[in-house]
Amino acid sequence: MVMSDTSRTSLSAQAARNLATATVTAPRMIQITPRWLRKLLPWVDVDGGVYRLNRVAKAPKGQPASEFGEVKVDLLTVDRNEPELPATYVDYEVRPREYHLSTIQTIVHTHTRVTDLYSNRIDQLREQVRLTVEAVKEREEWEILNHEEFGLLKEVVPEQRIQTRKGTPTPDDLDELLTLVWKQPAFFLAHPKAIAAFGREATRRGVPPPTVHLFGSPFITWRGVPLIPTNKLEIDKAGKSTILLLRAGEAQQGVIGLQKAGVAGELEPGLSVRYMGTNEHGIASHLVTRYFSAAVSTEDAIARLDNVSVKFYHEYVYPKG
Template identity: 45%
Template sequence: MSRRPESHGAVSSLTTAAARNLATTTKSVPFMAGRTPRWLLRVLPWKPVSGGFYRVNRRLSYPVGEGRVALVGPVDGLGVFPPSLTEIPGLRGFGDPDVLTEVAQRFRRHDVASGTVIAEAGSPQTRLVVLAHGKAHKLGRGRYGDATLVGVAADGDHFGGQVLTGAAGTWPFTLKATTPCTLLELYPATVAETLSTVRERLAERPDRPRPPLTKHGEVSLDLAAGHDGEPVLPGTFVDYELSPREYELGVAQTVLRVHTRVSDLFNDPMDQLEQQLRLTVEALRERQEHEIVNNPDFGLLNNVDNRQRLYTRTGPPTPDDMDALLSRRRRTGYFLAHPRTIAAFGRECNRRGVHAPATRVEEQIAPTWRGVPILPCDKIPANADGSGSIIAMRVGEDHGGVVGLCAADLADEYAPGIAVRFTGVDTKGVASYLVTAYHSVASLLPDAFGVLETV
């Protein structure tokens, strides 16, 4: 058994602690733990914008389908946001806020347990139902009489709106709660006088017939095909939106302070100002990605088209859910999800014995589904209840997809869309630099991206 040598008296050679005073230390640049891959910023094509605004011109289109009703208040006191009632047949096009508020106050809350049949297919429609909280399946009958899943409904979806127009009808599908649900119900008899006023005012408006529309709500063009001889060809033209949406560039800013003594005396071998700027810009880039996902004005999660919002059939993201999300658009380029959501999808694939192959994206390995890469983005919220979202998007102007926006021709430009401007030295000898990042994101067509919610 070896024994540790013991030191007796003075040391016989130079110690390492003393030797360090004469040695040159090899150093690394500063690292930050908060830096992420920022895949969203990397896969978006960036469009330089002059003038601070980017206008998205589209063909003139008319609303097709029905949007969701907005809800306000906590879960135990949910109510309907009155202006959003115009998404319901019978109230569409009506804008009197007092009348809409009165209608909103007549809704009555009804809580149902999981498994409850809210409405039976073929039964008469006697009420308007708003699904305020929870999830329900829309069940129909297949060609041979077997039960089929028509769709999934969740917060804000509404059914039976035609009862407000006075038209009698039956439920086209069975609505069955798959979780405990909170319903807001409205019976026409309780607001009969108010609805008659609405109908009278809508009838006073000039009736402008709608031209034939495509499934996307755009006016059909008169074309001739398959003809023979010399028939008179139809004439047509393409109309544009009169008030196209304009995206204003958002801004993220900070003032970087560096003492002149530090930059004068401690600049070798690394430039102190350059390292400070590098880490500050990294933080700004992280904030940019967060804003592109979550900004209330232009963020992706807050601007998804109602027809591009989907819900999981059960809870975890399954291959069926990913297929449903993928089928809503052409040329889907990327899925983006929180890393925990990607892990949950992997578990579902393992449980079903399905293999999700991997691919190489910019020299890194990423899982795919149907050949579309699934990229991590921790800026997509992972809620306290364990739910999140998955974004599927098409990118690029050539395909009418999603494009990132940055400022063009900035003075004192440090990087694309980022300016660093020296603002002076104060009486304490501290130099200040204004660091500014301009950014936004635009969706060129309603189906450019979609979101699988409550994952």
């Protein structure tokens, strides 16, 4: 997925001059968000660019199955005597799911004359790379949720999807989500407006959600599970959105992020910046690359609440006097 804009060659000299002479602050970009999802997901380093997810096989028709449809392990509880013990084994899927790392790339062009002359206060190249990396990370978080192959919205099986009862997200709806991901739920994920809509409904019922502090910021919680905001869970034209509930971690059989660490020019795990050379016009090029994906270890590691309306507001009537 190439993000570079070929219609623009490089940073203009006028813009660089203004930054170098008129300010003492680094450039600001309004699209940058805290990206809490990236921070909360445990990341697993992938060798060879492919992550193979092995699961227990589903039981064939007519054979005993667990409540989740998996091959049933034959067990016997012994209280006395010496009965004949059952023989059993756990069967695996013949073809494990393979997650291939996706790539976000772009090329940053900077004119050497501009970076040389106008880097007295602000390092022009460093700022160009920093802001580009921020844009790459924003795109990555969007893809983790919305990618057609591994996006978390698409990875939720039908049995783990529910609808709001009345359109607005109520405490009952979030309780229902918790019954689907009851094994060590880590966090809800929702658009800020969806979280505000839930807050209104909870307050209306007289149970305003308590607050917890993570990463130095306050988050409202429900049943002790924080509601994490992200603008990557979009709101449609009808004012409807989705709320996700995740269990996180490879050891917990939850949702994990995948990345390729140790690549050349690595700025941080899975993200590299490589110098590509300078052309005959004095324009230096740097390739920014991020290798990533996401995986849902088991079907019950994630659930989604659909038809979440964010447009409804209560009108409160207060007694006079």
